[in-house]
Amino acid sequence: MAHVLEQFQEWMSAQGIEHSDAITLVAAAAGCSGLALGVQATRDIAEGERLCTIPKDACLSIRTTQLADVIEAEELGGGLGLVLAVLHEMSLGEDSNWHGYFQACPPREYLPLFWSDAQLALLQGTELDGRVEADREAAREDFEEHVLPLLEKYPGRLRPDFVTLPNFHAAASLVASRAFGVDEWHGDAMVPLADIFNHKASVVELAPGYEVHGAESSDDDEDSGSEEEGSEEEGSEEEGSEGGSDDEEGPQEASSSEAEGGSGSEGHAAGAQGGGKQQHGHSHAHAHGHGGCCGGDAGCNEHHSHGHKHGSAAAEQQQQDGSDGEQEEEEGLPAVMASGPASIYGLRSANGLHLRLQMGIVDRDEETLEIVAPSAIPAGEEVHNTYGELGNAELVKKYGFALRQNPFTAVSLDKAGLLGDAKRQLGTAAWRRHNKMLRDQTEVLEEEEEPFEALPNGHISPALFVALRVLCAPEEDARSWSSIADALQLPPPAAAGAANGGAASGSDREEDGQPDLGAVQVWRVLDEDGQPLDEAAAAEGSAEQQQQQQGYAALLNAGMCRLLQQAVERRQGAYAGSLADDLQQLEQQQQAAASCGNADAAAADPAAAAAAEEQRVAERAALLLRITEQEVLRDVLTAVNRCLAALPAEEQAEQPEPKVAGKQQAKQQQGRKRKAAAAAPAAAGKQRAQRGGKDKRS
Numbered sequence: 001m002a003h004v005l006e007q008f009q010e011w012m013s014a015q016g017i018e019h020s021d022a023i024t025l026v027a028a029a030a031g032c033s034g035l036a037l038g039v040q041a042t043r044d045i046a047e048g049e050r051l052c053t054i055p056k057d058a059c060l061s062i063r064t065t066q067l068a069d070v071i072e073a074e075e076l077g078g079g080l081g082l083v084l085a086v087l088h089e090m091s092l093g094e095d096s097n098w099h100g101y102f103q104a105c106p107p108r109e110y111l112p113l114f115w116s117d118a119q120l121a122l123l124q125g126t127e128l129d130g131r132v133e134a135d136r137e138a139a140r141e142d143f144e145e146h147v148l149p150l151l152e153k154y155p156g157r158l159r160p161d162f163v164t165l166p167n168f169h170a171a172a173s174l175v176a177s178r179a180f181g182v183d184e185w186h187g188d189a190m191v192p193l194a195d196i197f198n199h200k201a202s203v204v205e206l207a208p209g210y211e212v213h214g215a216e217s218s219d220d221d222e223d224s225g226s227e228e229e230g231s232e233e234e235g236s237e238e239e240g241s242e243g244g245s246d247d248e249e250g251p252q253e254a255s256s257s258e259a260e261g262g263s264g265s266e267g268h269a270a271g272a273q274g275g276g277k278q279q280h281g282h283s284h285a286h287a288h289g290h291g292g293c294c295g296g297d298a299g300c301n302e303h304h305s306h307g308h309k310h311g312s313a314a315a316e317q318q319q320q321d322g323s324d325g326e327q328e329e330e331e332g333l334p335a336v337m338a339s340g341p342a343s344i345y346g347l348r349s350a351n352g353l354h355l356r357l358q359m360g361i362v363d364r365d366e367e368t369l370e371i372v373a374p375s376a377i378p379a380g381e382e383v384h385n386t387y388g389e390l391g392n393a394e395l396v397k398k399y400g401f402a403l404r405q406n407p408f409t410a411v412s413l414d415k416a417g418l419l420g421d422a423k424r425q426l427g428t429a430a431w432r433r434h435n436k437m438l439r440d441q442t443e444v445l446e447e448e449e450e451p452f453e454a455l456p457n458g459h460i461s462p463a464l465f466v467a468l469r470v471l472c473a474p475e476e477d478a479r480s481w482s483s484i485a486d487a488l489q490l491p492p493p494a495a496a497g498a499a500n501g502g503a504a505s506g507s508d509r510e511e512d513g514q515p516d517l518g519a520v521q522v523w524r525v526l527d528e529d530g531q532p533l534d535e536a537a538a539a540e541g542s543a544e545q546q547q548q549q550q551g552y553a554a555l556l557n558a559g560m561c562r563l564l565q566q567a568v569e570r571r572q573g574a575y576a577g578s579l580a581d582d583l584q585q586l587e588q589q590q591q592a593a594a595s596c597g598n599a600d601a602a603a604a605d606p607a608a609a610a611a612a613e614e615q616r617v618a619e620r621a622a623l624l625l626r627i628t629e630q631e632v633l634r635d636v637l638t639a640v641n642r643c644l645a646a647l648p649a650e651e652q653a654e655q656p657e658p659k660v661a662g663k664q665q666a667k668q669q670q671g672r673k674r675k676a677a678a679a680a681p682a683a684a685g686k687q688r689a690q691r692g693g694k695d696k697r698s
Contacts, residue, residue: 002027004104005037011100015058017193019371023051023383025196037104037196038382045377051359052193052371059182059369060098061189065089070154080142082179082188087147087171091162101192108170109177110614111400113139119615122622125575126629127393127412135397143168177399180361182369194361194371194385199399201350201406202357202386203342344389345457345519348528350405358384392625400617402624405530411571411629413452413464418567419445422471425563434471434478441484442466454568454632457526458639459519464564465552466517472559490514490554520552522564523639523646532635553643558651561644568637572630579630586623 005025012018026040045051057064062071065085071077076084089096096102112120112132123129143165151160178195179188341348342355349355357374364370377383387395391409392402423431435445442463443449450463460468470478470487481487525533593616 007100008104011103012058012193014100015097015192016055017053017058019052019193020050022049039197041377041379041381041383043379045373045379045383047373047376049373050370051373051383053364054191054193054369054371056182056186056189056367056369059180059186059189059191060085060089060101061182061186063186064097064189066092066096067157070150070157074146074150076146077187079175079179079188080146082190083168083172083175084147084150086175086190087163087168088158090167090171091159098190098192101190104192104196105174105178109173109400110617111173111176112397112618113169113173114614115618119618119622122619123625126622126625127391127410128397128625129574131397139169139172140165173400183363183366191361191369194369197359197371197383197385199387199395200353200358200384201355201403201408202384202389203344203355204357204386204389205342343528344407345455345459346521346524346528347407347457347526347530350407350530351403353384355407357386392628396621396625400621402621402628404624404628406628407456407530409628409632410453410455410461411632413454413567413571415445415447415452417570418452418467418563419471421563421566425559426471430475430478431471434473437478437481437484437487438467438470452567454571454636455519456632456635457530458522458524458635460522460564460636461519462517465520468560468563469555472557472563474557488514488517488552488555490552515551517552521639522553522556522561522636523642525635525638525642532638556643558644558647561640561647565637565640565644568633568640572633572637575626575630577626579627579634582623582627582630586627589620589623 005027009025022041022043022045023039024042026038027036060082062068062077062081062085065071065088067085067088071081071084089098090102093099108114112123112128113135115132120132123132147163147168151158151163175188175190178190180191180194181187182189182191342357344355347355354375358377360372360374362370362372373383387399389408390398390406392406393409395406396402419435422434426434438445444452444463444467451461452464452467453461455461466484466488470484473481473487478487527533
């Protein structure tokens, strides 16, 4: 590893890539496939300090590759064009300007695209369950339709022996995990040195004067190959309101229409597109301003460098501050991040690290990128990037790893199942009335729109909250509403304060005094560091929370809680094993990792050692994904139970008999009634007769 680092340093020097004495490149801890490098602070680093300078012509893009003319002629922009550029430069070996760069990269990032069927089975029940095969097929189609024909059309320009589907996958995996958006001319590019900074969970909050450029969004790209703003899976769209950052609205998002990873569909190891807060793949964002920020989130102790935000806000900031260029050079860039601690869903740290950005890529000028430190970093600590506000499902799919604590993990609930439960609970007539309002005025019931999500620290997504609110409203309330706005009208602060124990999250307020609807916290169940609050601690704080509560959680009622409870319990049943079993397995993995490390065996059989390492990477990624998703579900269920317990006694006692719909449900109810009939046969017989009448009406 020392030899690799030495060669890479020599190559960077030849390319004009420099870093200050504040950092050094190190062999990072295990956590990814292939080479695992990282960046460490050699001394205390001040906020705003410049760490690196990178000439843009040292970046590998569709403009700088030796195949640039072919890519331009074929109009292969975005992810696919970059994958082809990387594939071609890799094929050139020492004849490529980036040979020294590729020597410091792993042969491939071990993404689910490469996993065996047995490894994919480890994803059962998770957000990635069943999604990988479609990615593989999309990648194959891109290769056959757009890359293979180039061999015949441009004879002698590409190496036929190297242009294979496995090598295309490998190139795409590097793009997915390492590319950054540079500027409008280069588009997404491989940025040497920048991609060595590993990921940690961070809230992407930019100070005034900066804007996100070229960032990625969520998992929306899987169907179309282009990412759209505001990923739902990671909870980005909820962050501006309840459950969002307490200090900042977050960056403006910019999306790119380019195909992820260059193969035109999500997750087939290709890069991702734009989308400020939720960077998922490779094309990492930049914050425009004279110092745009390029955050990428490289998970704590997980070593895959990707995602960034940089920009060109400097000139604008100079004008605002009345300073000239020389002063700016002496005083440093304007602050990249907002002041104060970063937080989301009431959490301010994850994996022992704060949620502020630690590095950002900015435009020094048209020819040069700089890496700056948005936060102060103590000597000896690893300096992290952030690849975006990504949950573990997106991290596993696009980078091959997951974080033990990830405040952006979201778990989708079965929308059809929840609606079925609501219909049975309401009965046909009420269901039709409530359902009509939702369908006429929202898209929350559409299967492909507005997912119903469980979110960290007892939060639920706004779409889920709206559906619960309308579906479970008392009839007298529902009949008085003429719009969804009526349904979401909050009671006066005093009434809201006594209504529920969930903690408010500092929502922005509209002109009419109503807060913007974001993620809604049913009940706070974790402290700021993500550690569970036990029942005693929750009980101690419940009275104070009730007095302070002024958010949308004040509208929660027993019907909403019970319907949510059913949906969460159903989702928990999708996993092959229990959370307790997975936690035990994680402990065993950690013990095994601490005691292993046979360098001699690896040297004797490198291929076997590499295969064993990839197996370990897949097992750990899948395990952490299962654990963190189940913990989100567990916490939402805990929040629901505590919310129910805090409701007035008369409301807790109101447990309406579910309306029977269909023969199967009728049979299940009959079984329960027969048990009660042992003590009161006559009454039970009457109940069965009534139930039969309900069946006919429904």
